[in-house]
Amino acid sequence: MDLNNIKDAFDRVTKKQKVSSSKSQEVVEQMSQEIEQALSGIQSATNSTFPQPDHNLILTELKAKLKEIAPLGQLEGTQKELNLALSKYIKLLEKHFNPDISRSYRNVDFDLHTINQIIASHFYREGMFDIGDCFVNEAHEESVVDRKTHFLEMYQILESMKSRDLGPALKWATTNHEKLRQNGSDIELKLHRLQFMEILQHGRRDEALKYARAYFSPFANQHLPEIQKLMACLLWAGKLESSPYSELLSPTHWAKLAHELAQQFCNLLGESYQSPLSVTIAAGVQGLPTLLKLMNVMNGKKNEWQSMKQLPVPIDIDQEFQFHSIFVCPVSRDQASEENPPMLMSCGHVLCKQSITKLSKNNSTRPFKCPYCPTEVEVGQCRRLYF
């Protein structure tokens, strides 16, 4: 986004502000000087034997001088320019930004308690335990504290992995051996492999062999080639860097495995890998501009907006927010549903059932032309698609 003209306008404001404040200082300085001068005039009159102007005369002169300086008038001038710069900047902000992003906000009951629970869970699952505790206290949402303990373990494991300690990770994997196997995850073997390489890298070949014997055997059935490769590494102990297996030493394995572990951990907890709050807010940031544009178009029809069951326009959000396969009939533009499922025609093109019924004029044996290619299709040959 080009912020240059906004920055320029802001520079103008600060410049005028500085001018204005040095003007104030200058004016005040001027005034004090005049008064002090008058003061010393009066005081010297008392000490002098010569006839001096009367103190009241000095006072009158001072009044006249200050009137001439017109301090308030001076202040007003710079202040006026400053005010101009200030309001100009605000107008510029309103022009370049969306001054009210709440325009598409629906005035509905948005339960405070539910939002607070979502936030507390977010803090815990992101590993911000202190802040989570503080929030739970302040908002009186004590019931969420349970969730903390789960994630506490995960972050302890990840923290240890950062300092190359696989102990807690392996302990967790062993405890959950059966569940991980059911989910088709080989993370336990991956952890053992990393530990094995770690031992070997430090040149302790015998220890590595012992480790392999103790822990690899349960995986022999399913992962034999992998294990064979690891055993071959034993031959290269001490010069692994120049071996065909040097790739196994790459530090990226640690980062990747930490990521995978977090994924599996969340999976076992029945949680999503990403914080649902982060996901929703990110989707909101992408969707909100479209909604605000929609409000511009719907200008004033607030009631209509409040009662709408489906948005009248599509919101383009990234693929990462696409959690469901959706079929939209290219003919009717309807979203496929249980009543109106997508049907595959014999040519490979897909339409919704209602569109096919319409095209065939409700006659199952009468062939019709596919709207996308020259093929003649019969309803009887169409098959339902499942996503």
Next chain:
Amino acid sequence: MEPLPNGNSTVTNATTASATATSLPSLHAGVPSSKLSQLTESLKLEHQFLRVPFEHYKKTIRANHRAVEKEVSAVMSGLSDAGDLSQDDAVQHLNSLVSRLQGLKRKLEDGSRAENLQAQRCRARLDHLESADADNISEWNNTRLKRILVDYMLRMSYYDTATKLAESSSIQDLVDIEIFYEAKKVIDALRNKEVAPALAWCADNKSRLKKAKSKFEFQLRLQEFIELVRSDNNVRAVMYARKYLAPWAATYMKELQKVFATLAFTSNTGCEIYKVLFEPKQWDYLMDQFKQEFCRLYGMTLEPLLNIYLQAGLSALKTPFCYEDDCTKEDPLSQESFRKLAMPLPFSKQHHSKLALEEMATNNNGKITCPRTGLVYNYTEVTKAYIS
């Protein structure tokens, strides 16, 4: 650029080539332009982020200026009012004016220091917006979520969490904690059924509240009147009304009459219309009212940013599929709490078919497995059969 289809004429090839050659070199090579425009659109949502510290800055400038004007005109009138004085009196008078000006000088220095600090904060915000680009976007988005959360905490009066969260990520300059502490004083007082700080706040912002045709001060005065009636201080109540309520008579006659009638009904009335006026929830109402006025004055949205983004996000994500049993856990709407919030919101609309198999594909070298037949396909082939 789209790969050119086979059999394309050389003419088209030539024009595309020249188009590429003449287009300006992009600063963000490799980032699709849709991504960039998406980023620009999202930055346009950050009005409050720039506006609030600027309003604060402006307020400080105005207050400082008013202080100077007041002192200078006081000195000027102090001087012109001085008539025939004895010499000693004249010296004393001038001395007092000089020390007054010296005090003002110190005040000015403090004032301009405060102004500069706030200007710095405004600039930090501009710099932060400018720093958002394709390379640091995920970190930037993380910070945005934290900013949104701090905003929520501050509006809900969870000040400790707000402060802790801001400090833990060193984003103090990017959130408005100080400004909300100004509100805290008033809110805490209203919670204790005290109106004085709220009235002081109204006096501080008199001209702007007047411009916005705010009713808040009138409502505070009504509440004070009610409290006097509650404590059977009828004479004082009448005096109070003459002094503080009468000026609003022209604008809010009806309400005024209704509240005056409480003098007759007293606080233990059974009459519903007047009974509510004595209920403690009137104070909650004043608190809400204050929060709204406060947000409006600083150019903030009246709703917490979090709620606004949550609603938009939930609407964008909401499809009938979210409510099916096999909804993936990665979808926030698979969770009860998110479903509850999404209930009164509209479903999203789809214009194009989408396959949500990308994740499966990226995790499996571009292969996906059919759940019904167990057959394995290439992701690219699957989309081909999926015409729309």
